[in-house]
Amino acid sequence: MADRPRFFDDLAGAAGGAFSALTGLREELHAVVRARIDEVLSSLDLVRRDELDVARELATRARMAQEDANDRLARIEERLADLEKAVTAPSSHS
Known part of the structure; x- marks a missing residue:
């Protein structure tokens, strides 16, 4: 019982992978939103x-x-x- 069951290790690995994926998705979403905002601002001829x-x-x-x-x-x-x-x-x- 001193060893943790493999299930918890797998769960921790999956959670870490999901967190990394979400972080990457957030950064990509941020870049897409920023690009869209820049596009809209440039079409408005703002400085x-x-x-x-x-x-x-x-x-x-x-x-x-x-x-x-x-x-x-x-x-x-x-x-x-x-x-x-x-x-x-x-x-x-x-």
Whole structure:
């Protein structure tokens, strides 16, 4: 009676095999569901979060560069106006 009956060993082996099969089935099901979700998302023309973050960062940098360019242009136009006034102003030496 010290030895376990072979039946329990066989049962434990079958349970282990079933557990392995279920684990494999779960992983395969997960892969199929993930592929289907990716397929649906791509058909909706959605973007991934990381792509959106990159686009947002590019837009922010572009907006900042545009604001800098506008400021520079305003300063250049101001200087040009001052130079035009200086050139067209009557000379005070006459």
